[in-house]
Amino acid sequence: MKYTPHAYQRYAAQFILDHPAAAIFLDCGLGKTVITLTAIRELLHDSFAVRRVLIIAPLRVARDTWPSEIRKWDHLSDLTYAVAVGNTAKRLAALRQKAEITIINRENVDWLVKNNTFDFDMIIIDELSAFKSHRTRRFKALMKVRPMVSRIVGLTGTPSSNGLMDLWAEFRLLDMGKRLGRFLTHYRERYFLPDKRNAQMVFTYKPRPGAEEKIYEAIGDITISMKSGDYLELPKCLTNVVRVEMNERERRIYERLKKDMAAEIAGKEIDAMNAAALSGKLLQMAAGAVYDGEGQAVRLHDRKLDALEDLVESANGRPVLIAYWFRHDLERIRKRFPGARELxxxxxxxxxxxxxxxxxxxxxxxxxHGLNLQDGGSMLIWFSLTWSLELNQQTNARLWRQGQKHTVTIHYLVMKDSIDESVMAALSRKDKVQEALMAAVKAELGKE
Known part of the structure; x- marks a missing residue:
């Protein structure tokens, strides 16, 4: 297929060419893959600035999306690539090809660095936000080889899904600490103040007055952001919160677990060992079932299933996509809707x-990440919720993206007076921080 880039795509590709370290914050649907591949081709075949490129991506994106984009566009037909996913033998076979581009899933970055000769001089990190924690093996492995590469690009649409603290590790990889500092403690001391704490133990931090603007200014020279609404004609996206309510018995059990971190349902003991476990148990209860100590799902109610059935019926035969979080959610939904199929x-x-x-x-x-589902439907229902803004936005973008021909409707099933409401509030707060970042480093390019 012939590639005729939009002005914003030419701008983004040139930005990669002009910056040895680049952070490209692009919304879903703007074509970040073909933009990056276009720049890679020029660096490989025209300017000869690099020899071998390593692309790191989520498994499905590494296996399917990047290879299909290379095959799709005519101007990329002269690129050689290998996909290093699967078992060890398959990964080694891919590396032995010495292709210009090697694509690997992020779970195998540690294996790649520890067990193989690293001879890449450019790295593409697809979903930079997956490297927001400096404690992960993938981050530590990549830091070992970062000085060996001359070019690096970080791609994401959700750079600070949990707040500005995420940015330190991401930019530590990109510029080796030049802009936000080499050490997290220094970054924290410079830009943040303790927020929630217990004596000497600090649980969360909040930005110092004016810190947000200083952070954006520090990273602005190597960062651009583009929102899909500025460059694409997308259909409307309507968000609807469907509230459901427990009865008195169900509410008593929920509140008992919340207060005592232990409760009983149908003779089964449910307990939570710590605050994190309690959060998970309460989310499960809000959805209608919860795992006991033996890993068996114990039913509490069907309130969300009933609301889900009403929404499916109201779709009048139109396809419906349902997002679930817990395994027992999947099992219960399948039981209520025997024809439902997991993608x-x-x-x-x-x-x-x-x-x-x-x-x-x-x-x-x-x-x-990386799935195009817009041709199959335009209604998404969140049966159970996630605290992750990144996963929330990326999942919504499976339907609300370029190529969608209908108004997209996203329904959230929210249990009244439960942790569900806290999740929705947290997602809203995180989104405001991320929107401020995206606006601060917005590409200086008018609409085409």
Whole structure:
């Protein structure tokens, strides 16, 4: 297929060419993959600035999206590539090809660095936000080889999904600490103040007055952001909160667990060992079931299932995509809707987009990146919620993206007076911080 780039795509590709370290914050649907590949081709074949490129991406994106984009566009046909995913033998076979571009999933970055000769001089990190923690093995492995590469690009649409603290590790990789400092403690001391704490233990930090603007200024020279609404004609996206309510018995059990971190349902003991476990248990209860100490799901109510059935019925036969979080959510939804089908394999996705699936089921963690589902439907229902703004936005963008022909409707099933409401409030707060960042480093390019 012939590639005719929009002005914003030419701008972004040139930005990569002009900056040895670049942070490209692009909304879903703007074509970040073909933009990056276009720049890579010029660096490989025209300017000879690099020899071998390593692309790091989520598994499905590494396996399917990047290779399909290379095959899709005519101007990329002379690029050689290998996909290093799967078992060890398959990964080694891919590395032995010595292709110009090697694509690997982020879970294998540690393996790649520890067990192989690292001979890449350019790195592309697709979903830079996956490297926001400096404690992960993937971050530490990449830091070991970062001085060996002359060029690096970080791609994401959600750079600060949990707040500005995320940015330190991401930019530590990109510029080796030049802009936000080499040490997290220094970054924290310079830009943040303790927020929630218990004596000497600090749980959260808040930005110092004026810190946000200083951070944006510090990273602005190597960073651009583009919002899809500024460059694409997208259909409307309507958000609807559907509130459901527990009865008195269900509420008593929920409140008992919340207060005592232990409760009993149908003779089964449910307990939470700490605050994090309690959060998970309360989210499960809000959805209708909860795992006991033996890992068995114990039913509390069907309030969300009933509301889900009403929404599916109101769709009048139009396809519905349902996002679930817990395994027992999936099992209970399947029991209520025997024809529902989980979108896991390429065949499932192809059937969804072909209109052969009326009720599709996705887990945000496995389907949140790189899937194009806009051809199959325009209604998404969140059965259970996630604290992650990144997964929330990326999952919504599976339907609300370029190529969608209908108004997208996103329903959130929210249990009244429960942790669900706290999750929705937290997502809203995080979104405001991220929107401020995206606006601060917005590309200076008018609409085409």
């Amino acid at each position: 896991r394999q390429e065949a499932d996705i192809a059937d969804w987009n072909a209109g052969k699936i009326s009720i599709g089921l996705i887990h945000p963690a496995s389907a949140g």
